[in-house]
Amino acid sequence: MEIGVVLPVYNQRPQYIYECIKSLESQLFRNFQLVIVIDGANTETGKAVKKASKMLTIPYEIIFRNENKGIAYSLNQGFSHLNDCRFLTWVSSDNRHDPKFLQTLYEHLVNAPEETVLVYSLFKLIDQNGKNRVNDEIRRKKLEDFMSRNKADILQQNFIGASFLFKQSAYDKAGGYDSKFEKVEDYEFWIRLLRIGEIKFIAHFLMEYRLNGEHAYTTITQPEDIRIKSIAASHYHHMKQGNTPKVTVMTRFYNQRKNIRQAIESVLNQTLQDFQLIVIDDGSTDNPWEEILQYNDTRIIPVKIENGGKARALNIGLKFALGEYILELDGDDWLEHDTLETIVSGMSKQLDDVDLSLGDRKIYPNTKLK
Template identity: 25%
Template sequence: MPAVSIVIPVYNGEKTIEATIASVLAQSFEDFELLIINDGSNDSTLEIVNSIADARLQVLSYPNVGLAASRNRGIRAAVGEFISFIDADDLWTPDKLLTQVEALRQNPQAALVYSWTDCVNDRGRVERRGSYITAEGNVYAQLLLGNFLDSGSNALVRREVFETTGGFDESLKAAEDWDMFLRLARSCEFVCVSKVQVLYRLSNQSMSANLDRQEQESLKVLQRAYAACPNLSVSVRHQSLGSFYRYLSFKALEGTPDRKNGFAALRYLGRSVRHHPSQIRPVRLFLSQLAQARHAILRRQHYQPDSNISG
């Protein structure tokens, strides 16, 4: 029986799945099974995966159901003592599994270990750092202020805890990883490996639609978290909402800049300050980013060819 079960859910991931699998197979810790949950891909994903020869790799194909349900299929198929997930476009450093497994074995009271993250572009170049937050023990209050694990491609979790907390919420269209981490944090301790071991790939696709969905689904997650801990003070709730909207305001300025995302960023910043006035402190950084986005928009408009001019 392998020590670790690694789950990669994938839907039409032909552009990135090979690099993601390569980063897993390059792990210095080798006692694992790799479960590829093919979520009804209709591109060349399956052909790429099937061309990789490694006895630890298994491909499980199903009709398309979405990310959360695919992760749950991986949990049900897993046999390892620990489970880790990585999305089909993200990457791990070669020492990620080794140091995380060691951390959980050295901290039997903890159910989850995570590492720091850097965010990379489609060429693998680092665009910005992740949260770089080291939180250990009871992290519930701090996790309410934001998902400092940064993505679902980070944590290593004891498989047994899913028997009590359940799987990922398949009704959520976003923030299902944050929801899972919060549910785990209510009854489990966390431990951190304070070094960058996860490379999260940024995507510019459907930024506005994704932000709207992220807002709606994350608010559901927060409301559930508040309901689960009725003793939380009103100030903590407002602080968590302020932090969340600050995150969205900066998220809106990622990727290709346009006016719509600029206005969205301002709207989110206003909501952040309304919930927690101390969020006004990062406004200078926000305005700097907004000015850079405005400059990029103007440059793009200046160099836009005139479609009325014929050659």
């Protein structure tokens, strides 16, 4: 078989399982094999999988496991039964796939340059009832801009999404999925996979991603927990690669969207460029996230959390600080162009028992940097 597909299933609504498997049976590309891994699911879910799989006319296998071991473990187990497939993907039991899902991904990967290890596409958002959440054409431009990034940007933000196909050889070389990063196992895997080869973005909607399903991990897990786990995965790989800048700048925003660009760009324009910038959106209601994500720079670590106050936000940021020195910048302030260079130079001349330096500041009432 050319393509191997793994479908991990934990507790799930039977209707969603039926719709997912039906969408796989409806694929125009037929040279694929399906492995369904029942990951300690309840009896109702197991029965639903058995019933829905009877419609399949493509080769398939069902692996039953009484103990729930998570998605990463299930994926590795499923892929181990697909060693003869050139290409691999996996799907969630509450999503639906366009009939051209596999065909389009396959054609693009086969015709891509040899060094390409992954292709991925746009995806639609549906609610728990299968209805479109937003107008796809209105959403398309922003989504294309976000997803068509350089592969190095994966350390800043996961832009790949839920519709993808990758090479078996690259999966083997990357070492498969890591259970230590459960809930963000895909993101952590992408970081390793993208070191091996190139990627290609396909600007077509090829699947429907369901939000707010009762058993979806995005429903049962707090969004902040998922975001923090993603940052932890990125931090782990920054550390592993020895990415330890001279300075970490932490800036926390709360309803200060109008000041974001000024603060961020004052850091990006420093004479000392050996820095990391942790930008923390502390539960703002003025939607600063769009402004923050416009900066495609792997030195920027965007952190989005629930509002809990400045101290909590900075303590979260400190967990991911890589720099030898740390500077805190308020969201409505900015740095002079040589601030980092000046403070690093000053600290380097101090005795070893000096842990803190202070500098003067200028006060500008209701003005912006010119």
